[in-house]
Amino acid sequence: MTATASPARLLRVGTRDLELGSSQLGTLRDATPHLGDPAALRARLADEGYLLLRGLQDRDLVLEARRQMVQDLREQGVSEPSGDPLEARPAPASQLRVDGSRLTRCPAFRQVVESDRIRRFMEGMYGGEALTFSFKWMRVVGPGDFTGAHYDVVYMGRGSMGVLTVWTPFGDLGYEHGTLAVVPGSHHLSGYQRVRDTYGRMDVDRDRVSGWFADDPLDVTGRYGGGWATTEFRAGDVLIFGMYMMHMSLANTSGEFRLTADTRWQKAGDPVDERWIGKLPKGHYAWHSEPEKMVAMADKRREWGV
Numbered sequence: 001m002t003a004t005a006s007p008a009r010l011l012r013v014g015t016r017d018l019e020l021g022s023s024q025l026g027t028l029r030d031a032t033p034h035l036g037d038p039a040a041l042r043a044r045l046a047d048e049g050y051l052l053l054r055g056l057q058d059r060d061l062v063l064e065a066r067r068q069m070v071q072d073l074r075e076q077g078v079s080e081p082s083g084d085p086l087e088a089r090p091a092p093a094s095q096l097r098v099d100g101s102r103l104t105r106c107p108a109f110r111q112v113v114e115s116d117r118i119r120r121f122m123e124g125m126y127g128g129e130a131l132t133f134s135f136k137w138m139r140v141v142g143p144g145d146f147t148g149a150h151y152d153v154v155y156m157g158r159g160s161m162g163v164l165t166v167w168t169p170f171g172d173l174g175y176e177h178g179t180l181a182v183v184p185g186s187h188h189l190s191g192y193q194r195v196r197d198t199y200g201r202m203d204v205d206r207d208r209v210s211g212w213f214a215d216d217p218l219d220v221t222g223r224y225g226g227g228w229a230t231t232e233f234r235a236g237d238v239l240i241f242g243m244y245m246m247h248m249s250l251a252n253t254s255g256e257f258r259l260t261a262d263t264r265w266q267k268a269g270d271p272v273d274e275r276w277i278g279k280l281p282k283g284h285y286a287w288h289s290e291p292e293k294m295v296a297m298a299d300k301r302r303e304w305g306v
Contacts, residue, residue, distance in 0.1 A: 148212030178252035
């Protein structure tokens with residue numbers, strides 16, 4: 001009897017369906033076996049540009065933070081008011097805007113993102129005292145939404161270039177929830193040099209340009225090389241990457257909110273982007289403040305020749 005081939009698994013990445021396991025979309029490599037060996041982790045980060053670490057955070061604490069967040073979303077009226085305390089489904093016909101900053105004030109949130117575990121890990125990576133930005137980015141991504149391809153440097157590039165993003169999922173995330181995808185090596189691949197020299201020097205407050213480079217994943221890898229990679233996550237896992245890692249997310253097709261957080265770390269003593277530190281960080285003070293002055297990314301890309 002002839003074996004039947006397994007059907008291809010198509011995943012919605014941004015605005016395009018890509019086949020998982022193809023040259024266009026692969027799987028992230030696990031760096032967890034190198035925990036306890038900062039030199040090996042630094043070498044992996046320098047080479048591939050990211051670290052996938054399973055169970056770095058306390059799973060029970062992450063799930064407690066999720067429970068608190070779901071309760072807050074219900075109190076905001078944007079999530080269904082009953083059901084599983086860990087389930088965050090949009091309330092029927094809700095048109096309310098989600099206040100993600102409220103979720104960062106849930107007691108267990110900072111216990112996760114500023115835990116002793118992650119601080120010790122970052123100190124090992126930097127070889128000394130580590131500093132985390134006061135501002136925390138909470139992402140509440142609804143069904144149908146996704147994050148476009150971008151570099152983090154365009155949002156926080158006024159200080160150290162050694163800033164690392166720690167992407168923390170609050171809950172177990174399957175592909176259908178809109179997991180993060182990266183282009184391994186895009187921080188140093190020669191095909192991306194022109195992108196780094198143009199888009200990578202942009203500042204969204206100074207230049208008033210939308211931060212996403214592209215919505216279509218093949219508008220990136222089809223032009224500049226490499227391939228996308230993603231995986232499924234469990235509560236407690238983290239993904240860590242630098243400022244010039246091209247990344248985006250799969251579309252959320254789950255019917256639930258995707259709850260994740262971005263926190264930023266750097267070596268203490270290095271220059272710090274003043275927008276993101278202090279008791280009341282000012283954040284983006286000009287970006288989107290005057291819509292009539294915003295410049296379309298498509299126009300800038302034509303200007304840059306990318």
